[in-house]
Amino acid sequence: MYQILLNSPLFRGISPEELNGLFQRINHQVRRFRSGEMLAQVGEDVGKAMLLLEGRLQGEMVDFSGNSLKIEELDPPQMVAAAFLYGPKSIFPVYLSAKTDGEMLVIQKKDFTAMLSMESRVMVNYINIVSGKAQFLSGKITFLSLKTIKEKIAYYLMQRMKFSGNKMVAIEITQTGLSDLFGVTRPSLTRTILEMEKQGILTWSRDHVAVNDLKKLQQILGK
Amino acid sequence: MYQILLNSPLFRGISPEELNGLFQRINHQVRRFRSGEMLAQVGEDVGKAMLLLEGRLQGEMVDFSGNSLKIEELDPPQMVAAAFLYGPKSIFPVYLSAKTDGEMLVIQKKDFTAMLSMESRVMVNYINIVSGKAQFLSGKITFLSLKTIKEKIAYYLMQRMKFSGNKMVAIEITQTGLSDLFGVTRPSLTRTILEMEKQGILTWSRDHVAVNDLKKLQQILGK
DNA sequence: TTTAAATTGTAACAAATGTTACAATTTATT
DNA sequence: AATAAATTGTAACATTTGTTACAATTTAAA
Numbered sequence: 090m091y092q093i094l095l096n097s098p099l100f101r102g103i104s105p106e107e108l109n110g111l112f113q114r115i116n117h118q119v120r121r122f123r124s125g126e127m128l129a130q131v132g133e134d135v136g137k138a139m140l141l142l143e144g145r146l147q148g149e150m151v152d153f154s155g156n157s158l159k160i161e162e163l164d165p166p167q168m169v170a171a172a173f174l175y176g177p178k179s180i181f182p183v184y185l186s187a188k189t190d191g192e193m194l195v196i197q198k199k200d201f202t203a204m205l206s207m208e209s210r211v212m213v214n215y216i217n218i219v220s221g222k223a224q225f226l227s228g229k230i231t232f233l234s235l236k237t238i239k240e241k242i243a244y245y246l247m248q249r250m251k252f253s254g255n256k257m258v259a260i261e262i263t264q265t266g267l268s269d270l271f272g273v274t275r276p277s278l279t280r281t282i283l284e285m286e287k288q289g290i291l292t293w294s295r296d297h298v299a300v301n302d303l304k305k306l307q308q309i310l311g312k
Numbered sequence: 313m314y315q316i317l318l319n320s321p322l323f324r325g326i327s328p329e330e331l332n333g334l335f336q337r338i339n340h341q342v343r344r345f346r347s348g349e350m351l352a353q354v355g356e357d358v359g360k361a362m363l364l365l366e367g368r369l370q371g372e373m374v375d376f377s378g379n380s381l382k383i384e385e386l387d388p389p390q391m392v393a394a395a396f397l398y399g400p401k402s403i404f405p406v407y408l409s410a411k412t413d414g415e416m417l418v419i420q421k422k423d424f425t426a427m428l429s430m431e432s433r434v435m436v437n438y439i440n441i442v443s444g445k446a447q448f449l450s451g452k453i454t455f456l457s458l459k460t461i462k463e464k465i466a467y468y469l470m471q472r473m474k475f476s477g478n479k480m481v482a483i484e485i486t487q488t489g490l491s492d493l494f495g496v497t498r499p500s501l502t503r504t505i506l507e508m509e510k511q512g513i514l515t516w517s518r519d520h521v522a523v524n525d526l527k528k529l530q531q532i533l534g535k
Numbered sequence: 536t537t538t539a540a541a542t543t544g545t546a547a548c549a550a551a552t553g554t555t556a557c558a559a560t561t562t563a564t565t
Numbered sequence: 566a567a568t569a570a571a572t573t574g575t576a577a578c579a580t581t582t583g584t585t586a587c588a589a590t591t592t593a594a595a
Contacts, residue, residue: 176443
């Protein structure tokens with residue numbers, strides 16, 4: 090277990106000795122679970138820190154009529170619902186169930202809080218995790234706020250050009266996959282890509298995109 | 313200043329004496345700013361905790377072509393960019409400028425970290441703030457993921473019914489305001505509302521909405 | 536009360552995207 | 566090389582939303 094924990098985002102930078110000392114002073118349990126087991130309901134109080142050690146979990150969003158919507162999977166050594174342990178409404182945002190057999194480390198909230206106070210490094214790690222979630226969600230919102238498919242393509246390409254600094258963007262995803270990522274239908278995406286090609290904005294090949302008219306691409310996001 | 317801080321989310325629950333002791337041990341500055349002053353650029357390293365004491369700030373999202381998009385305002389005694397002080401990319405997500413004269417408390421990140429380690433209460437407060445942001449954004453994403461106006465209306469009403477438990481939902485916002493909240497045009501919203509009325513789902517009055525067919529409303533979110 | 540302002544209802548038309556179905560092409564597999 | 570599978574191109578049509586403009590109605594202000 091310790092080896093897994095030492096490589097987890099929460100305990101990164103902690104020495105084996107420190108980890109040992111910490112776990113002798115802090116109440117904790119290891120909970121084993123079986124494939125298919127329901128681990129938490131939506132709206133249930135979180136109340137404890139959970140860190141997946143082995144196996145795979147799955148979180149299901151459920152809409153008002155009871156249908157399952159999006160499914161998110163979780164692998165070791167990630168924390169479960171890290172951003173929902175604290176905050177005004179400390180409740181599970183998803184149904185949590187086990188996809189395989191496995192086990193997780195469980196620390197009650199008050200013990201977890203004590204641990205954060207004890208070890209500054211773990212505290213910063215945890216704050217990094219939660220901040221990272223917030224930042225990821227913030228970026229996702231920016232993307233979701235884009236309304237047209239053209240805007241999404243433009244934003245996607247601009248983001249990738251920032252890294253490479255190049256007008257040649259590598260694409261390691263199919264149009265089918267990209268349409269899924271964008272939340273639009275595949276024919277609509279293809280149609281829009283072809284339209285942008287006709288307008289001389291870009292050239293879309295199987296594994297890369299050439300941006301031929303950067304100004305026009307920016308204008309799409311301008312308005 | 314202490315009075316403002318004692319009522320801030322970050323120092324809530326701290327006694328005046330504790331606060332005093334804390335500030336004697338922790339490096340901090342008060343920075344005054346003038347109306348119109350630019351306080352931070354997008355992409356700039358955050359590096360310090362900032363808590364607005366007086367005045368009003370404004371954060372501007374800026375798109376790739378340099379136009380200002382959404383504007384968010386900030387009032388005392390809120391923290392500035394609380395969820396961006398830690399995390400993998402600790403950079404400002406917006407342009408930050410002053411809308412009025414004012415002042416803010418500034419604590420360098422390493423001193424801020426030391427303070428969190430020192431005072432468990434402040435640490436928990438800060439984690440609550442960041443977690444709250446993440447949770448707020450998470451809810452916003454759920455809403456932004458809804459595609460049709462009908463879905464947005466249905467979600468909006470279901471959320472409000474959860475509180476009141478009643479099929480009569482108070483509406484303290486005009487359709488114009490609601491269309492803005494939904495990110496759709498007003499005529500489109502009105503048209504959709506009237507359509508839902510024709511379908512017998514609801515009755516929309518100036519200050520309240522009666523849900524007449526809950527099942528149909530749920531089905532809209534079902535699929 | 537009268538006037539002005541804001542809000543809501545309505546309509547014709549344009550633009551964007553979804554739906555469905557199938558063909559063409561490319562890539563992977565045997 | 567031949568076949569199967571996946572991906573991409575294409576098209577006709579439906580649906581949803583935006584755009585614009587103006588009328589009707591309600592609320593606020595003079």
